[in-house]
């Protein structure tokens with residue numbers, strides 16, 4: 321049995337003090353948004369309570385699906401690395417970036433420098449999609465973070481990544497492995513159009529053609545389970561978690577993470593999902609437990 325933990329969107333707070341130069345361009349709207357709204361939502365104490373509880377569960381691996389940063393200031397990447405290291409080594413933690421990490425054009429290089437080890441394949445090579453094998457689990461990291469104009473939170477995978485994702489899923493299909501696709505943006509979302517994954521229709525086609533056993537995402541900051549069409553009438557669960565630092569009692573779901581216990585073999589996987597969330601009192605408790613069927 322393999323235990324995989326999933327958390328997302330920690331949006332590390334407080335925001336480092338930006339310089340005026342930092343605020344030229346898109347970051348200024350993000351900074352105003354942070355000061356007006358987001359700083360009241362993302363609470364470092366909530367995040368610590370959640371990750372302390374997660375570590376007590378001693379999962380085999382942790383998937384983090386983006387948005388460590390808020391407006392991609394250089395200091396957010398250094399702090400992000402320290403935070404990733406508190407979760408575990410790059411062997412035990414896999415990361416894919418979100419739109420707040422790749423907020424501006426230069427942020428991709430910052431992310432690679434500070435977080436590269438957490439987004440590398442088994443040979444240590446960078447680039448997306450990456451493949452990491454851990455026991456019977458194949459973790460595939462997809463990057464949907466792309467710099468956009470101010471006020472947009474859209475995602476974009478791109479043709480090259482989608483083609484390589486297709487190839488990976490096809491190759492792995494014939495192996496006895498449980499394929500997990502990690503991506504920041506949900507493939508299916510009710511969020512406003514300016515927050516969605518723009519090439520989601522192509523991703524859905526790739527999943528329909530080649531399947532996957534599980535898709536993990538963040539971005540919408542709520543618990544979500546969507547059953548996507550896989551090949552030959554199979555279904556692929558796409559599961560989203562709330563922000564790992566979301567204070568309870570705000571308009572989105574309270575901070576939570578998901579634990580998956582993965583057992584079985586190709587064609588007969590048994591997967592249980594356990595959600596653990598922060599309460600108003602600041603404790604972390606189990607809030608949901610459900611079976612997710614695989615590709616049987």
Ligand SMILES: [Fe+2]
Pocket residue numbers: 329331387418420539541563
């Ligand atoms: Fe986010």
